[in-house]
Amino acid sequence: MLCKRLYAVIACFLFMILVSATVGITAEKNFRDSLYQSGRLKPTDSELKVKVGDRAPAFSLPSMKGGAVSLAQFAGKKNVVISFVPAAWTPVCSDQWPGYVITRDLFDQFNATLIGITVDNIPTLYAWTRQMGNVWFEVLSDFWPHGDVADQYGLLRSDGTSERALIFIDMDGFIRGIHVSDINVRPPLELIMEGLKNMN
Amino acid sequence: MRYVFCFLLFAILLFPLFFSFSAFATGVAAGQDEMPRLELTIPDIPEHQDYLGVQGSPGDSFTVEDIDADILLIELFSMYCPFCQEEAPYVNELYEMMQALPADGPRVKIIGLGAGNSAFEVDHFRSTYDVEFPLFPDKDLSMYKALSGAGTPGFIGVKKTAEDGFVIVLRQSGGFHDKKSFLEQLLTSGAKE
Numbered sequence: 001m002l003c004k005r006l007y008a009v010i011a012c013f014l015f016m017i018l019v020s021a022t023v024g025i026t027a028e029k030n031f032r033d034s035l036y037q038s039g040r041l042k043p044t045d046s047e048l049k050v051k052v053g054d055r056a057p058a059f060s061l062p063s064m065k066g067g068a069v070s071l072a073q074f075a076g077k078k079n080v081v082i083s084f085v086p087a088a089w090t091p092v093c094s095d096q097w098p099g100y101v102i103t104r105d106l107f108d109q110f111n112a113t114l115i116g117i118t119v120d121n122i123p124t125l126y127a128w129t130r131q132m133g134n135v136w137f138e139v140l141s142d143f144w145p146h147g148d149v150a151d152q153y154g155l156l157r158s159d160g161t162s163e164r165a166l167i168f169i170d171m172d173g174f175i176r177g178i179h180v181s182d183i184n185v186r187p188p189l190e191l192i193m194e195g196l197k198n199m200n
Numbered sequence: 201m202r203y204v205f206c207f208l209l210f211a212i213l214l215f216p217l218f219f220s221f222s223a224f225a226t227g228v229a230a231g232q233d234e235m236p237r238l239e240l241t242i243p244d245i246p247e248h249q250d251y252l253g254v255q256g257s258p259g260d261s262f263t264v265e266d267i268d269a270d271i272l273l274i275e276l277f278s279m280y281c282p283f284c285q286e287e288a289p290y291v292n293e294l295y296e297m298m299q300a301l302p303a304d305g306p307r308v309k310i311i312g313l314g315a316g317n318s319a320f321e322v323d324h325f326r327s328t329y330d331v332e333f334p335l336f337p338d339k340d341l342s343m344y345k346a347l348s349g350a351g352t353p354g355f356i357g358v359k360k361t362a363e364d365g366f367v368i369v370l371r372q373s374g375g376f377h378d379k380k381s382f383l384e385q386l387l388t389s390g391a392k393e
Contacts, residue, residue, distance in 0.1 A: 095278070095280045095281070095316075096280060098280050098281065098282040098285070099278075099279050099280035099321070101282065101285065102279070102285060102324070102325070102328045103324070105328075106324075131282055132282050133282045133285060133286070186280070186316075188318050188320070188321065189279070189318070189320055189321045189324060190318060190320040190321075193320070
């Protein structure tokens with residue numbers, strides 16, 4: 001009887017190992033396979049409406065974590081870096097924010113926080129960011145009115161997506177740095193470091 | 201009897217699953233591929249210079265063939281890849297296992313190439329995960345492409361030939377999940393030189 005139970009336990013154990021390994025591998029493959037290949041796009045397709053030294057346009061947007069997040073809530077407390085990315089489920093964007101998951105210490109060093117904004121709706125952002133690990137930063141949806149915040153900054157492209165851009169806003173609410181990347185290229189991490197240093 | 205039946209049923213059901221899993225996970229190259237010439241820069245960390253067995257000033261170049269190893273595992277990773285982040289602790293453990301191999305056996309070493317990553321990004325990945333083995337940036341993906349990389353994380357195992365060059369004996373796309381069997385696979389892959 002004991003021997004039979006042992007067989008059953010071993011079988012269950014093997015089953016669990018194989019399933020967990022397969023699920024892990026499948027998750028990697030599924031995430032990559034789910035990305036929409038947007039091809040090479042026009043590097044930039046909008047005109048900035050803000051400049052360094054301007055007061056940053058205020059906003060309040062729905063957060064993926066629930067509720068709304070406004071720029072005003074960080075005033076006097078934290079520097080803010082906004083990362084606008086064009087769209088969920090696209091190759092470069094899906095290869096940008098996952099890196100920010102392991103950069104919290106860099107932001108903490110400069111008393112700063114990161115806010116990610118896309119024009120996608122909350123369910124899409126939820127599904128997309130699930131594979132990114134521990135997304136510690138706020139992910140906000142600029143879905144409705146569509147791209148309104150991106151537009152206030154002059155970052156809304158003609159196809160309704162936003163530019164790939166980094167906006168550095170100090171604790172007083174003033175813009176201290178703007179970087180609009182070629183949409184096809186991920187901005188290097190040192191660019192964020194440089195922007196963070198400039199705010200302190 | 202019921203337990204035995206259940207066990208057999210499990211085994212039958214798992215066989216195709218296991219087979220498909222192995223086929224996807226290992227992707228071991230049949231035979232041996234030629235190793236492309238990869239040029240790296242001498243790291244500024246003295247322990248890394250000693251580990252690699254390369255001499256010169258930091259920033260000087262050397263080739264993979266100069267690395268003092270009989271078997272070398274090249275990890276293709278990216279700081280921006282969530283699956284590489286997930287895999288990092290296991291790769292560290294694999295490195296520890298390599299370090300613990302018998303001294304009279306083949307010298308087995310590992311390096312990492314940060315696909316599309318700058319030196320700063322590679323350094324950030326290194327410090328985040330306390331990676332002790334040498335990591336190198338491959339900002340323009342030239343080494344990744346030369347190695348025919350197929351996603352990150354990825355692993356390429358190479359073995360030293362009698363002519364002091366390397367040949368590729370193992371390729372894996374995706375994480376290895378079981379470090380012990382992966383190391384065993386690395387040690388036994390390819391014909392002995």
